Amino acid sequence: MLGIQNLELFIITGLLLNMAPGPDSLLVMSRSAGQGWKAGSAAALGIGSGTFIHVFAAALGLSALLAASATAFMLIKYLGAAYLLYIGISMLLGKGHESATHATPVLMPRSYGRLYLQGFLTNVLNPKVALFFLAFVPQFIAPDAEHKALAFVVLGCIFNFNGMLWCHLLAASTAFASRHIQASQRIARLLNRTIGALFVALGVKLALSK
Structure with missing residues (x-):
């Protein structure tokens, strides 16, 4: 079918790659827990929306241009690294609020639209995702195959669908664990800052990647 x-x-392989720890998984876990x-x-x-952008850009050849242009790659790379650092530092400095039902501090309330945008930017500003699709x-x-671009889009959609299943399973399981594990405020704040430190480390890693 379609070659x-x-x-x-x-x-x-796609499921295993989606399950590997990374900025996307950390973001879903941190928002679900809080x-x-x-x-x-x-x-x-x-x-998932950010992944669709990468899939269609790769199918149209835009990602190949990104891979060929050192200037474009560096620009997007530094924007993505800066955004990851912003998320990480915000979590490191945030004090959180104590829930009315348990002692776990949560993040400042955000609209679902802003959370959606945060997930979108975390993914779409990572040029390594674009290069991954080109290579994988x-x-x-x-x-x-007669219709390579169409085959690419179909495979990308399958990969993204499986990724969404994993991310939503991660969201549900993390939220469930957060509700049923009564962690102290100190431990919860430490966990929040640990995830923030991981975001900072991922941002630095992306910035130094070649």
Whole structure:
């Protein structure tokens, strides 16, 4: 179909890659733990929208231009790194609020629209995601396929759908654990700052990547 090959292997590998820890997973977990599964879901939907941008850009060849242009890559890379640093530092400096039902501090309330935008920017400003699709997806398209761009989009949508399933499972499980594990305010604040430190580390790593 459309020249797609080894679809089962693509799905299994894609699921394993989606489950690997990264900025997207950390964002979903932090929002779900602090504000419930709906907040994590909003961030996840933003991440999925960002992934669609990368998929269609790669299918149209825009990601290839990004890979070929050192200036464009550096610009987007530094924007993405700065955004990850912004999220991390905000979490490190934030004091949170104590919930009325338990001692776990939560983040300042955000509209679901802002959480969606945060997920979108976290994903779409990471040029390594664009390069990942360029390197990974073509391996599962036959060289003689007539509609390579369409096959690329189909595979990208499958990858993104599986990623959304994982992110929403992560959101639900994190929110469930947050409700049922009565952590002290000190431990919860430490966890929040640990995740913030991880975002800072990911931002620095992205900024130094070549």
